[in-house]
Amino acid sequence: MxxxxxxxxxxxxxxxxxxxxxxxxxxxxxxxxxxxxxxxxxxxxxxxxxxxxxxxxxxxxxxxxxxxxxxxxxxxxxxxxxxxxxxxxxxxxxxxxxxxxxxxxxxxxxxxxxxxxxATSRTYLYRVVTGCSLDTLSVFDRNLCWALRAEHLNVAAMQEAAQHLQGTHDFQAFKSESKNNWQNPVKTLIRASVGPAPVSPFTHPQDKRKLQFWDIEFESKSFLYKQVRRMTACLVAVGLGTMTPSQVKEKLRSRDPQSGPAVLIAPAQGLFLKSVHYEGLDWGPGEDWYNRPSVSRGRSPGDVPEGPGL
CATH class of the missing domain: 3.30.70.580 (Pseudouridine synthase I, catalytic domain, N-terminal subdomain)
Structure with a gap:
């Protein structure tokens, strides 16, 4: 048997x-x-x-x-x-x-x-560092963040722009035109945040005063292909002063990937899938899910998480 x-x-x-x-x-x-x-x-x-x-x-x-x-x-x-x-x-x-x-x-x-x-939601983390170029960044961090030569970012403006992205919107303007065109562009962004991060432990002592690390996070049940990297690029453009929060809002409303100032896709190496969340999963790894009281695990066919914003 x-x-x-x-x-x-x-x-x-x-x-x-x-x-x-x-x-x-x-x-x-x-x-x-x-x-x-x-x-x-x-x-x-x-x-x-x-x-x-x-x-x-x-x-x-x-x-x-x-x-x-x-x-x-x-x-x-x-x-x-x-x-x-x-x-x-x-x-x-x-x-x-x-x-x-x-x-x-x-x-x-x-x-x-x-x-x-x-999965009820996914959280992505993007790491940015200011005050250096990629070739002057610690070798241990080069593949783990986006290095910017600018010494400062207008974080308040970035946070304002991030608020425009939160909520349920048609994210067609942040959608890759060359892939997965069948995806539903309407997504609910639960959270978008920008804030300072601790200096990397791999930073050389002589560089600690001039380098500043920043964390950009997005949480949603699902994302469009490369949506997170496109949104990150917009927020960084706002921080650098080449785009305004109102232009991010207008870009979102336009549903046109070509609208507004030209914005690159943030490089892949700064992006991390931080966590995947499931309802009711709050016990130790030695326990069996199927032996616990049932939890609501309803699927939502209309919001299938086809691909992260990579």
């Missing part, structure tokens, strides 16, 4: 510099996806059926994740009990073949759980 299939929700993190993105690459040439390596590690678990990581949130090449998530099914040989979440976490980390990926924790989940559809 076959052993029962066990479904898990797994959280993992990675430095995205070496990868083509989080999604698997079918025929890897120079770079692979994070998913390729996660599934390669899972092959060592000897599941009867192949283990597929169903990723909750896409990230592009060069984008990092402090926390991404996926669900997966494991069916062990007859007579073998399901892995505990802690054992699964340790086993995957032991078999991972790249030092820039780590499984953080795992949970048992109901058989009908879906990591992508049932």
């Amino acid at each position: 076959d052993s029962p299939r066990a479904r898990y929700l797994v959280f993992f993190q990675y430095v995205g510099t070496a990868f083509s993105g989080v999604m698997a690459v079918k025929q890897p040439m120079h770079k692979v996806g994070v998913q390729n390596l996660l599934e390669s590690a899972a092959e060592r678990l000897k599941s009867i059926t192949p283990v597929k990581f169903n990723i909750s949130s896409r990230t592009d090449s060069g984008v990092h994740a402090l926390e991404n998530s996926a669900h997966l099914d494991i069916q062990r040989l007859p007579g073998r009990p399901p892995f505990s979440p802690d054992i699964l976490t340790s086993a995957l980390n032991i078999h991972l073949e790249h030092p820039d990926i780590r499984v953080i924790r795992a949970f048992r989940a109901p058989d009908d759980f879906h990591a992508r559809f049932e």
